[in-house]
Amino acid sequence: METNLKNIVEGALMAAGRPLNIKSLKALFEENSQPERGEILAVLQELQQESQGRGYEVVEVASGWRMQVRQGISTWINRLWDEKPARYSKALLETMALITYRQPITRGEIEEIRGVAVSSNIMKTLHEREWIRMLGHRDVPGRPAMYGTSKKFLDYFGLKTLEEMPTLMEIKEIGALNEDLDLEKEEKVDSEKASGNIKIKEDETK
Amino acid sequence: METNLKNIVEGALMAAGRPLNIKSLKALFEENSQPERGEILAVLQELQQESQGRGYEVVEVASGWRMQVRQGISTWINRLWDEKPARYSKALLETMALITYRQPITRGEIEEIRGVAVSSNIMKTLHEREWIRMLGHRDVPGRPAMYGTSKKFLDYFGLKTLEEMPTLMEIKEIGALNEDLDLEKEEKVDSEKASGNIKIKEDETK
């Protein structure tokens, strides 16, 4: 019986092609013979252990447990496919980074920080991939939608929680800018550059 | 090195989702480091042995070697798909529509028209359903695959030839009709969502 449970969990993880949580693993069994959560968890950990040194690995991601090909050999495995994976632009990744670290965030707020408009295509791609979800509306004029990340986003990057995301770069304190020092320097530079600036201005009028 | 070969073969069989023959397993390696047929065969047999008593099995079929869920536990495994919603995404339908009307077309061209990346999953699903087929490669850098519709696709929609598909003019009319319907629907969904989202927000603050 115990072996059977392990085989079923193993087979399910291998066939699913998506993460399975303990609840959906339980649901594979008939109501009156469902194993306990603890039993399933024990089996999952056992499978994880056994996968060491093999061509696959058992990992826990945001929406459950999944089986994936060991990352170290993906170079070879990727040769199986003709197609190159979808690529993501810098603009999309910056938008995604802001949603990740600043959620809930509105599109306007993203645009403010990036200094440029966010294209509708980017929002559409993120929605379509189900990486982001709406978290209600901000209570300001226009009631803009607020966005946050989804479990699918974490799954995609093989992460269990947002905490596993890379930490944000630290910002140096602005503090009190040393005005005296800076100003002196700038004035000197300014007088040197003044002529250069005028040249540009002349060009403008042409 | 030997372990590595075994892992790669194992990972490939697990990820491929189709039988792989020895030739295609060899092709996963770079030209100057390809293992011998005999080595691969030995590894396959080893994997087959190791799978005994597990949730999966390694079998040789007409077109190669394949990993599959052990027959004995299929009753449980098939429940995996009981709950899956039987609906295709809009992204998939749009991709299929573009392949229908613009064949032969590459994935890049679909992405260009739709303005978003096409996920590999969509292409995989359409292939699995045998609605699309590869029509060789476009002779541009990267030699991207070109896709077209299959007979199965026509059969599914009860069409004899593609010509029986509605013309662009007719589609335009359908689109206009649908827009009116859509607007009504969306408004309803929006108001429903709004109330639901407030709940989400509350949960998060807990």
Place this chain on the structure above:
Amino acid sequence: MSRDFSLVEEQQDGRIDSSPISIKDILIEGEQLDELPKDLYIPPDALKVILENTFEGPLDLLLYLIRRQNLDILNIEIAEITKQYMSYVEMMRSINLELAAEYLVMAAMLAEIKSRMLLPRHEEYEDEDDPRAELIRRLQEYEQFKQAAEDIGELPRLERDINLVEIAAPERSERPEPEVELQSLLIAFSDVLKRAELFNSHHIQREPLSIRERMTSVLDSLYSISEDGEFVEFSTLFDVKEGRLGVVITLMAVLELIKEMLIGIVQSEPYGEIYICHPSEKIIEERAIERIDDMSEGQ
């Protein structure tokens, strides 16, 4: 529309180059630059490419200018940065006014800061914040997320670095496949066309679907045997039973395929059998030579 995708350069290993793009990555008319030309004479088209594809906006451009001088954000020289920034914006303005709008707002801000720095300071201004502080705060904030985006881009991810295990399940074929109504497929198509504004294209409107279908079947006969394509006798493509219309459709499909360089056509001797084949390089070359001939004749 395709701008979202054009920003990314792919490395040989299929990974995205998410490191900051250096000036060395930029080729102008095939030549690598060690630094941007001092006089900023860049062919307008090339500059447009640089600005659209390299910088994600005014903050990104500003960061680039600051980093190029190896300066700390906290120590930017407003005057120098403003001057360089203005040169870029000026070039952009002459090319693409719409793109420049966001850049112009920044230009105005820089100019304002500069002018305030130049004003003689009075006691009453002492209380005011340093005008640079807000700019620096924004730059720092932007840089933080620019870095975060690069970090996310380097995380191992599905499709590129992670392959899911998905082995065959017995009896899985019994799994019900989603039902699709033709209607929903058509609505999807009408949506995508509307977005792409393809409805306005007369070219597509006039193109009957039967030709598209025939193109597919011609390609099919070419590639059904081998990936590289076979030589197929031209005459076998036609089925006389289809009547005159069918023959015309096939002919138009073949012509369209040739036009799109999807097939090649060869004839070994005058009045000999005509074959269609994979558009091998030889044929493309031949066509290039023809075109050159045409051009010289035209002169």
